[in-house]
Amino acid sequence: MRWQDGLHLTATALTSRPLRSVLTLLGVAIGIAAVALLTAIGEGLRLYVLDNFSQFGTRIISVHPGKTQTGGIGGILSSVRPLSLADAEALRRLPHVEAVVPLLQGNGDVQHGVLSRRSDIIGGGHQLAEAWRFRLALGQFLPAARDGRSPPHAVLGHKLRRELFGEANPLGQPIRVGGMRFRVIGVIEEKGQLLGFDLDDIVYIPVDWAQSLFNRDGLMEINLTFNAGTGSAQLAERVRALLIERHGGEDFSLTTQDDMLASLDRILGTLTVAIGALGGISLLVGAVGILTIMTTTVAERTAEIGLLRALGAGSRQVLGLFLAEAALLSLAGGLFGLLLMGLLLLLLHLALPGLPLAPQPLFLLLALALAALVGLAAGLAPARRAAALNPVDALRSE
Numbered sequence: 268m269r270w271q272d273g274l275h276l277t278a279t280a281l282t283s284r285p286l287r288s289v290l291t292l293l294g295v296a297i298g299i300a301a302v303a304l305l306t307a308i309g310e311g312l313r314l315y316v317l318d319n320f321s322q323f324g325t326r327i328i329s330v331h332p333g334k335t336q337t338g339g340i341g342g343i344l345s346s347v348r349p350l351s352l353a354d355a356e357a358l359r360r361l362p363h364v365e366a367v368v369p370l371l372q373g374n375g376d377v378q379h380g381v382l383s384r385r386s387d388i389i390g391g392g393h394q395l396a397e398a399w400r401f402r403l404a405l406g407q408f409l410p411a412a413r414d415g416r417s418p419p420h421a422v423l424g425h426k427l428r429r430e431l432f433g434e435a436n437p438l439g440q441p442i443r444v445g446g447m448r449f450r451v452i453g454v455i456e457e458k459g460q461l462l463g464f465d466l467d468d469i470v471y472i473p474v475d476w477a478q479s480l481f482n483r484d485g486l487m488e489i490n491l492t493f494n495a496g497t498g499s500a501q502l503a504e505r506v507r508a509l510l511i512e513r514h515g516g517e518d519f520s521l522t523t524q525d526d527m528l529a530s531l532d533r534i535l536g537t538l539t540v541a542i543g544a545l546g547g548i549s550l551l552v553g554a555v556g557i558l559t560i561m562t563t564t565v566a567e568r569t570a571e572i573g574l575l576r577a578l579g580a581g582s583r584q585v586l587g588l589f590l591a592e593a594a595l596l597s598l599a600g601g602l603f604g605l606l607l608m609g610l611l612l613l614l615l616h617l618a619l620p621g622l623p624l625a626p627q628p629l630f631l632l633l634a635l636a637l638a639a640l641v642g643l644a645a646g647l648a649p650a651r652r653a654a655a656l657n658p659v660d661a662l663r664s665e
Contacts, residue, residue, distance in 0.1 A: 287560060288596065294556040295600025295638055300607040303626065303634045306540075307612065311623035313535035327398070327524040328503055330358075330489040330510070348514045349485025352475065355392065357513060358489065361505055363497040366394035368490040371477040375445035377470050379431040386427050387469045388444060390477020393417075396455075398492045406438045406453030409473055417473030421449035425457040426467035444470055445480045499523040557593055557645035593646025594639050601638030605631060 332350045355369040371390035376383050395401070396408040409420055421442060428437055437451045449472060458466035478484065493502050503521050511517050612624055 291556040291560045292596055292600035292603060295597050295641065296604035296607055298641075299601045299604025299634050299638050300611065302637070303605060303608040303631060304611055307608070307624050307626040308622070309535075309538060309540075310627055311625035313532070313538075314625050315623035326493050326495070326499065328491045328493070328499060328506060329522045329524075330354075330491070330506065331520045331522070332485060332488075333518065333520065348518060350489055350519065351485065354510065354513060355486070355489050357509060358491060358506060361491075361502070361509065363493045363502060364491055365494050366398040366490075366492045368392045368395045368398045369474045369486045370395075370488050370490065371474055371481060371483065372487055373477070373481050375480070376443075377427065377431065378443040379437075379440065382431050384427065384430050384468075386424075387465075388477065388480070389469055389471050390474040390480070391471055392474055395471065396422075398490055401458070402456045404454045404456045405436070406451075408453055409471060410452075412473070412475065417475050419447070419449045419476060420452045420473070422453040422455060422471040423451060424455050424465075424467040424469040424471075426465065427470055428454045430468075442470075444472055447476065447480055449476075499526075555645070557596060557642055558648070560596075562648075590643060590646055593642040595642075597638045597642025597645075598635065600642075601635045604638070605634065 330350060350369075352369055355367050358364065359367040369392050372387065374385060374387050377386050377388075378384075389395075391409070393409045393411040396403065401408070403422075404425065406422070408422055410418060421444060423431070423437060431437070431442065432440065437454060440451050442449055442451055455467070455469075455471075460466065472480070474486070491502070491506065493499075500523070503523055507517065507521060510519055608626075612626065615622055615624065
């Protein structure tokens, strides 16, 4: 049998019962669309998160009080020796270090006149904007301390400025942060949100004032940025050695931005695959549909199979015909599923323009390959049954 004849027989078998074929491939199409759409959303979220974290730079090392296994609030409270401003100054003297930012974070009421808003408060060093790549829309960032004490200045996030001052110029205006009086000297450009944290609803004050405000001697963390002349691992070892010398032991944790981004990439990549696998469950519906229609087809076309065998078609040719029919059905469903996915992506983009979507060509090709595999796997048993039919018995079934 020529391959052209086999293809014609396969296509004829599918088009002879169009409604049944369409319903079957629709099951595959929904499964493929679910897999492709969910992986596109997962990949879009992965790229979005990595891009947001990368906006702070990749040459950053963070030092936290407490060992890794006792991190967080417990680590801060149980540290043998908390991180201090003196530690930050010592780290500033290391070679290749560009900026050192001691940090404290909390929240409280920020007031201007009769207006009040509860916002996040970050106490930071004067190099925070440089280290985190923040740009200012108005004014300047916090100045360096003079005579061991920083001036009572504050810098507002974009949203906080709008809530307290509207469109008026806030520079030079007094505000109260947690009851303490500060003067506004700058406004950060709009930054948006990062993992649900509003970067625009923040007031930045000097870290020594934050220590007084939160009644805390130790720091929450210290960020370091370094130049391109050294690697993060190399500088991390220098930081570790210096702090061990100052603290008498390793009662702190180091995290490099490269390590964090790599860990996030692995976690989010795994999440993308898991989300796609969940969508793949819907492919089982398509597989069951193909199995059902192929089993029914074998029963209905028993006499035709017997005639083919009587005319000289071998069992392998019959097996190939039915497998080709199943594969063609699933591939048609896969193509229809990708079209459906494209339509859904367009609707999602119109309805939720902020939702990150990143369809990947590799995932689309894998979806088509998966559709073909589903069709072959579902059609294998009915095809083997058709190939194993005795020609004489098959002809008698008519």
